[in-house]
Amino acid sequence: MPPAGRRLRAERLAPYALVAPAVLVVVALRLYPLALGVNFSFTGDGERDGTAVGLDNYATLFDDPLFLGALRNVGLLVLLLPVAVAIPGLLATFIYLRVPGHRLFRGVYFFPAVLSPVIAGAIFNLLLAFDGPANALLGTVGLGPVDWLGDPDVALFAVVGVHVWATFGMALVVFLAGFATLDPSLLDAARIDGAALPRLLRHVIVPGLTRTIQFVFVTTMIGLLTSMFGLLYVMTGGGPGGATYLPEYYIWIQQGQLDRPALASAASTVLFLVMVVVGLLQISLLRRSGRVD
Amino acid sequence: MRRWAAVLVAALTLAGCGSASGPDSASGGGEHKLVVWDWKSGDPAAAAYLEKAKADFAAKRPGVSVEFVAQPFDQYYTLLGAAIQAGRGPDVMLFNGGGRLRDRVDALVPLDPYVIADRDRLTGWEAFGGNGKTYASPVTLQGHPIYVNRKLYRDAGLDPDRPPATWDEFVDACTTIKDRTGARCLALGNKEGAGIQFFLSALGSGALTGQEYGDWLAGNRDWASPDVKRIFELWTEADRAGLNTEGPNSTAMFNDSFAKFQSGEAAHVIGLMSDVGHWKDFGEFLDPGDIGVLPAPVITPGAAPSLPYDGGIGYAVARWTPDPALAADLVRSLSSKDALAAFHADAGAIAADTSIDVSAAGPVASRVVSGIAGGRPALHVALSSTTLDLMGRLSQQLLSGSVTVDEALTQLAASDRDG
Secondary structure, eight states, rough: OHHHHHHHHHHHHHHHHHHHHHHHHHHIIHHHHHHHHHTTTTBBBBBTSSSSTTTHHHHHHTTTTHHHHHHHHHHHHHHHHHHHHHHHHHHHHHHHHTTHHHHHHHHHGGGGGGGHHHHHHHHHHHHTSSHHHHEEEEETTOOOOOOTTTTTTTTTHHHHHHHHHHHHHHHHHHHOOOOOOTTTTHHHHHHTTOHHHHHIIIIIIITTTHHHHHHHHHHHHHHHHSHHHHHHHHHTTTSSSSTTOOOHHHHHHIISSSOHHHHHHHHHHHHHHHHHHHHHHHHHHHHHHHHHO | OOOHHHHHHHHEEEEOOSSOSSSSSSSSSSSOOOOOOOOSOOGGGHHHHHHHHHHHHHSTTTTOEEEEEEEEEEEHHHHHHHHHTEEOOOOOEEEEEHHHHHTTGGGOOOEEEEEEEGTOOOOOGGGEEEEEEEEEEEEEEEOOOOEEEEHHHTTTTOOTTTTTOOOHHHHHHHHHHHHHHHEEEEOOOOSSOOHHHHHHHHHHHHHSSSSHHHHHHHHHHOOOOOHHHHHHHHHHHHHHHHOOOOOGGGGGGGIIHHHHHHHHHHHHHOOOOOOOSHHHTTTTTTTTGGGGEEOOOOOOOTTOOOEEEOOEEEEEBBTSOOOOOHHHHHHHTOHHHHHHHHHHHOOOOOOOOOTSOOOOGHHHHHHHHHHTTOOOOOOOOHHHHHHHHHHHHHHHHHTTSSHHHHHHHHHHEEEEHHH
């Protein structure tokens, strides 16, 4: 048996040894490339390739109306976030309250989550085409056609709508899991007291699912900011006139199409910082609610 | 923690070093193997072309193997950009002519000493040149003929053998066709902002004087010229007058726009002459006898319409390849006459070797080839990628009415000036 001192040291080192593989993976595959990318954003493109240019790329970015428009669109997505969370929340409520056909709806609502964004985009390209079925339907009720993907005032909402349709299934599942933790006796008591659905939602369901709602807010926000590239690429190509640009689409265009990788790195760094700020805000919210609990 | 973060950021800011290309370089292949990147080698229509090219190269350089790696076109330049940044990648690579190649000439070997013997045989070199040097050998030619549905002309009571020669006659013919058949004038897709490139180049020779056209190609572009402005005015006027198929900003050129032409929803389409979006593609759905080709209508009196064309696709040699002469030999095989003849026969492309017999392809291909002698480079190909990207967005804003022609031209002039 090893001496007590050595055993003590081994026990003290064991947690570090156990955590080391994960830390190494994170440092080697996440933090080091991130530092390289940030470093790269301070170099030039084209003729200035490899030379230090200080903050020139950032100056270019914040002087580019296209990038500023992409950031404005991020702000718009944040404003649309409550809608994107409310839809799966409401539908999960209906399923939990056993509306007729709830078993079927659970499958139907989840189904789009298994489609790739390219497939979902292609489907809605057909549905939302100017001479497509959506406008034909509007025509039958006497409404004029809408250029869903070609009108700069409408296109981003159309793409976000498709994104919500394609992804709310996962949020719905999380909500249903949250409902499993809800005390049914509270709902029964409220019903006996004569509470209608709006009151049930306001006084029982929303307070009971606070943590779940916050979690869905976080995941939906991350999805909106980082997972819309496929849909944008297929449905609008960033158009019309740059109206549906988001930072990640801008990054891809600068890197892949215009051969400006250093500028793309600067844009990536800005997007990363936006995500850090959003993430920290959300973490602080979760911590605060944790203290309340 | 905060102090450490600040130190890290400061260090990265001050360092600011690193290279897109990197000092080290390495070949994709070795001395006895060449690696080629393209987006064609997976296409069955290019199979015979590649076989002929490989056979030609094997005869010249026995013992050297060649590996073709077909990349998806959508991702091609992204992947190529990553390879160039790393200084490692294929020995030989396929390029579109124009800005796609010119933006990357630092990564390429000048081919002038190797291709002297091909100079007179092939056409389209200008699109693969920059800084007075040649960086790729042309395989096909790319251009923008205005294809016509002759059946719609006949159905509307018009003579397709006497097509409209001026813009006013063109609009009159379109009105007649729309009234009598319901078909629109132009199948126009502009989802990625690509429609304006086709429109500018197809109609440019009918709008600009010979001097203006030459000046444009030479880089002395006067964006305030009334003739240049007229093209952009027509872009918006044509849409507002209902000449275009509906929803162009939400319709992709590939394949929506061409589908509308093929299905008889539009009488004209500004198509291509390489291996997609051309007479052979359309012939799968339209009777080949119903497809025609139209010279650009005269917009400015005195303008002399001509076929706009450039080198379409061509193979270049990476600067990191260990033996540029070996790789250049492969490039020459890839543009050898027998190989190009096979590419034309199977894919319908107009090859860079214009001595290839195209008579079996029918009258449209022959008319396109006959226009090459008097043709001039396409206007949009002379622009930088950045200006083209801006023009694509502005073209969409022009159609949606969120920018005026004057504002668009001011922005384009500034972008063109800044390079």
